[in-house]
Amino acid sequence: MPLVWSNFWIQVHDLPMGLMSKMMAKQFGDFLGQILEYDTKSISKGYQSYMRIRVRIDVKNTLKRRKKIVLGNKRCIYVRFQYERLSMFCFLCGRLGHSERIFSVRIVHGKKDLVFEWDFSMKAIPK
Template sequence: MKIEDIAKLVKEFTISNKGDHNVTIKAEELKMGEERASKCLVARVISHKVVNKETFRTHVPRILQLTKKVEVDFVGKNTFIMEFASLMDRRRVLLEGPWSCFQDLIVIKEPRGMDEPRSLCFDEVAFWVQCHNVPIAFSQIGIMKKIGAQIGEVEEVDHGESSSLMGRFVRMRVRINIRKPLKQFLCVGVEDGEEVIIILSYERLSEFCYRCGVLGHSFRTYGEPAEENTVMRYGVWMRAQTVGSKGRSRSPPVKTPNSQSVGSEGTSRQLQLVGVKVKDIQSSLLHVVFLIRRWRGWL
């Protein structure tokens, strides 16, 4: 029997015996534990593979780009509690996600003093989503929030370099349910006008399935083997180059064995990792518009 099942049985037993406590902890005695919880975060790696706890403990300071020490303890399958020596590190980890461990998404949660780490919900993560093919008339915070609500809970809209929302694309930080397929595009109706198709791409996008669009596994580990000539509804074109506020690239110039040093206008680090050229991504984006007609029957 699993620990969770035992805990459920005990909870049902205690409800029927309410008031019969073995011990009572005073509020002042909880202060030290609550203060310690304020230094902690709980992380779960979303993967069908089991993550080695020593590997995670060794690599997490580099993955999260920490400046000070962090203590990592294993609390369950692919789930870890991290106690930070620096509150600045902890705050930055919360704000600058999403993070990934060897291409697998790490969901970070902020625990409260009375939370049991394994009982936290790890179903939502905030992504910076780039909206391409946005008409000038849509360059308003209210309209973009309305559009973004079709993806998830909109936390922030990046105003862009000129604070006008106009540029190559519009960025929004959106909290997404990772148990559902990613959205590739949005079809926006306009009163007395034509339908607008907005193409979506995601910054810091970790491993996901090109067949079902769900994070945490690849199309190679999808439940059913792909038939010959299977059309992939999702693809590498959904990975966007990470940029900072006001549209500036966060990726420093990088150099790979098969390329020259490149910066924000060149091939991004993410695309080089998967061996895809910028022109291939542009072709894919154009091809999406053609495929939408074919996909309508699947939506």
């Protein structure tokens, strides 16, 4: 049976405290996949400086690194996403299920220097 969906807790970083709301959590969840849950405990108690949402992700798609948010006065910020318990991830194509060592582009190009679009910043630091 092919694995198509996977559930992840995702941390949303660089979001101003005033925007950490259920409505924003839903928008981020829809952007990333399908929102399942929004963690309000850590934010309301002031433990963390990021929002946590649980999202069902289609593993055939690349993981999203960031999202542009337009604030008042046409000012823009970018929020970063970090995935908790991220494993078996390809830093070349941004997909789950394999590593860059066995990615077909790597096999064709061999030891030639390749540009990695993703890095370890995608992986959330465990609590």
